[in-house]
Amino acid sequence: xxxxxxxxxxxxPQEFDxxxxxxxxxxxxxxxxxxxxxAHAFLFCGPRGVGKTTCARILAKTxxxxxxxxxxxxxxxxxxxxxxxxxxxxNIHELDxxxxxxxxxxxxxxxxxxxxxxxxxxxxxxxxxxHMLSASAFNAFLKTxxxxxxxxxxxxxxxxxxxxxxxxxxxxxxxxxxxxxxNDTVEHLQxxxxxxxxxxxxxxxxxxxxxxxxxxxxALSILDKIVSFTNGxxxxxxxxxxxxxxxxxxxxxxxxxxxxxxxxxxxxxxxxVNSKGFEGDTVLNGFAEFIRNILVCKDERAAxxxxxxxxxxxxxxxxxxxxxxxxxxxxxxxxxxxxxSFKMARxxxxxxxxxxxxxxxxxxxxxxxxxxxxxxxxxRIDSEIAIKFKPIPSIQINAKLEPKLFVEIEAKKQKSxxxxxxxxxxxxxxxxxxxxxxxxxxxxxxxxxxVNETDSQKNEILIEAKxxxxxxxxxxxxxxxxxxxxxxxxxxxxxxxxxxxxxxNFEKLDNCIKEYILxxxxxxxxxxxxNYIKKATIEIENDSTFKxxxxxxxxxxxxxxxxxxxxxxxxxxxxxxxxxxxxxxIKYEVEVLPQSVTLNSRQKFDLIAAQYPMVREFKDRxxxxxxx
Numbered sequence: 001x002x003x004x005x006x007x008x009x010x011x012x013p014q015e016f017d018x019x020x021x022x023x024x025x026x027x028x029x030x031x032x033x034x035x036x037x038x039a040h041a042f043l044f045c046g047p048r049g050v051g052k053t054t055c056a057r058i059l060a061k062t063x064x065x066x067x068x069x070x071x072x073x074x075x076x077x078x079x080x081x082x083x084x085x086x087x088x089x090x091n092i093h094e095l096d097x098x099x100x101x102x103x104x105x106x107x108x109x110x111x112x113x114x115x116x117x118x119x120x121x122x123x124x125x126x127x128x129x130x131h132m133l134s135a136s137a138f139n140a141f142l143k144t145x146x147x148x149x150x151x152x153x154x155x156x157x158x159x160x161x162x163x164x165x166x167x168x169x170x171x172x173x174x175x176x177x178x179x180x181x182x183n184d185t186v187e188h189l190q191x192x193x194x195x196x197x198x199x200x201x202x203x204x205x206x207x208x209x210x211x212x213x214x215x216x217x218x219a220l221s222i223l224d225k226i227v228s229f230t231n232g233x234x235x236x237x238x239x240x241x242x243x244x245x246x247x248x249x250x251x252x253x254x255x256x257x258x259x260x261x262x263x264x265x266x267x268x269x270x271x272x273v274n275s276k277g278f279e280g281d282t283v284l285n286g287f288a289e290f291i292r293n294i295l296v297c298k299d300e301r302a303a304x305x306x307x308x309x310x311x312x313x314x315x316x317x318x319x320x321x322x323x324x325x326x327x328x329x330x331x332x333x334x335x336x337x338x339x340x341s342f343k344m345a346r347x348x349x350x351x352x353x354x355x356x357x358x359x360x361x362x363x364x365x366x367x368x369x370x371x372x373x374x375x376x377x378x379x380r381i382d383s384e385i386a387i388k389f390k391p392i393p394s395i396q397i398n399a400k401l402e403p404k405l406f407v408e409i410e411a412k413k414q415k416s417x418x419x420x421x422x423x424x425x426x427x428x429x430x431x432x433x434x435x436x437x438x439x440x441x442x443x444x445x446x447x448x449x450x451v452n453e454t455d456s457q458k459n460e461i462l463i464e465a466k467x468x469x470x471x472x473x474x475x476x477x478x479x480x481x482x483x484x485x486x487x488x489x490x491x492x493x494x495x496x497x498x499x500x501x502x503x504x505n506f507e508k509l510d511n512c513i514k515e516y517i518l519x520x521x522x523x524x525x526x527x528x529x530x531n532y533i534k535k536a537t538i539e540i541e542n543d544s545t546f547k548x549x550x551x552x553x554x555x556x557x558x559x560x561x562x563x564x565x566x567x568x569x570x571x572x573x574x575x576x577x578x579x580x581x582x583x584x585x586i587k588y589e590v591e592v593l594p595q596s597v598t599l600n601s602r603q604k605f606d607l608i609a610a611q612y613p614m615v616r617e618f619k620d621r622x623x624x625x626x627x628x
Contacts, residue, residue, distance in 0.1 A: 030072030046177025179214025
């Protein structure tokens with residue numbers, strides 16, 4: 001029986017033109033050879049299995065070729081090329097730096113550099129995995145690498161360029177190898193399949209290319225394994241079975257179950273996948289990649305990024321048209337979080353099932369937060385902050401006290417129960433007059449002024465207006481208390497007259513609510529909330545309190561989201577900042593929904609509560625807030 005040679009060695013490129021996916025490097029090297037512009041040190045860096053060592057060997061063989069072709073390739077017929085192909089060339093030395101990484105190994109290499117080549121022009125030293133050298137070995141290599149003999153050329157290869165000392169990098173001509181694309185990998189695999197007289201469809205070769213992740217050596221190794229597994233007939237089904245890859249049909253089914261909110265079907269499908277031996281992180285990663293491909297299909301410009309097997313593109317485009325972008329992005333977030341926390345989970349299967357449950361109700365959450373394509377804000381934070389004022393009593397006059405008029409205004413910060421805002425209270429003003437000034441006429445004092453402090457650094461204001469004698473403030477001037485305060489305070493404070501507070505009345509209150517409905521319609525508010533406010537029944541309890549009666553709990557929750565803005569409008573209209581209102585449900589009506597419409601969490605709770613009243617009582621007694 002002939003000795004088997006793996007495809008990675010059997011089909012290793014022997015010329016620059018046969019190197020796959022690295023034309024930007026092979027072209028540069030061939031031109032350097034033709035123009036005799038070779039550097040004394042090269043550094044080949046890049047991912048594994050992309051042709052670094054292969055290019056180093058081809059370069060070493062081509063440099064010493066006696067009859068170089070016009071295109072810069074070796075002839076493979078001269079003595080130097082034949083000795084290289086047979087592996088007996090004395091001018092090419094390979095050093096594995098992973099096992100020979102000490103300073104003594106580099107000293108031995110430096111000692112050999114002094115000797116001239118026995119045949120050919122150059123002695124080439126290929127140092128593979130050069131990043132494994134120790135710091136002392138790098139330092140011992142510096143001088144020789146910077147100024148080697150004219151006949152010595154060093155070719156260094158590494159997968160981790162960042163581990164190499166900057167002093168080494170500065171002495172080398174650096175070539176960065178890139179990952180091999182899937183199309184190049186498939187073409188190269190097809191050539192090998194044809195040479196070996198094997199049967200392989202393009203879909204299976206695409207799966208192998210995706211699994212190799214741009215590494216040609218891995219792709220050839222995978223092909224050898226599958227050929228042995230299938231006895232020479234490579235197809236899509238046995239390829240995904242051998243590589244333990246989950247078929248995309250499962251992902252299409254899972255997405256269909258989740259969009260229909262068929263949690264039982266999704267859970268049973270995952271149980272089937274789990275029973276076939278697929279790990280949970282494999283399912284999460286595969287489903288995330290599947291969702292990414294659907295998201296890519298949303299835009300025709302990005303369709304070229306779709307990385308799927310041939311024949312599946314049309315199905316991806318069809319599904320992408322029927323799936324919302326918001327749903328796809330939210331799904332990717334949930335899958336990413338689940339994959340990051342997968343290693344920390346004790347019960348792996350339960351962790352995956354919990355992620356599936358989240359995805360099952362994801363569409364319902366998106367439908368709840370969107371109405372008619374407009375995203376609804378959960379909280380209104382763009383409205384102004386309301387401030388309450390306490391009415392000011394009338395001035396009391398005591399003629400037996402000192403001849404001074406004090407107007408004391410004090411602002412206190414106090415939290416409101418409903419709005420948690422600051423309230424401002426004004427103390428009653430008291431005027432004291434002596435017996436000498438009892439004949440003064442106070443009929444022209446006018447309304448009590450309000451003083452708004454403009455200096456933010458003060459919390460208390462004390463204004464003293466002193467009436468000394470009748471002669472100092474004659475009655476003919478007819479000065480009111482407002483004018484006295486303005487004269488005394490100057491420009492330091494803003495003084496304005498307080499408007500009279502109005503009590504609630506049904507007609508004006510109804511007009512305020514209609515005005516708010518009009519404002520809500522113009523600002524693009526939810527139509528359902530507007531209808532709930534229109535249908536609400538108004539009942540005034542006292543001068544500053546009224547109630548809105550609504551038929552369902554859903555309407556109560558919707559109106560509560562607008563309560564702050566509606567309260568501000570009513571208070572400003574009545575000039576009464578003590579006005580407040582409550583929303584009560586007069587009866588629980590179960591909204592009849594078409595069977596084709598999927599119920600959200602809130603509607604389901606209403607249905608359960610209507611059938612079992614103890615559920616609602618249990619919620620109210622414990623003061624629970626349901627997560628809708």
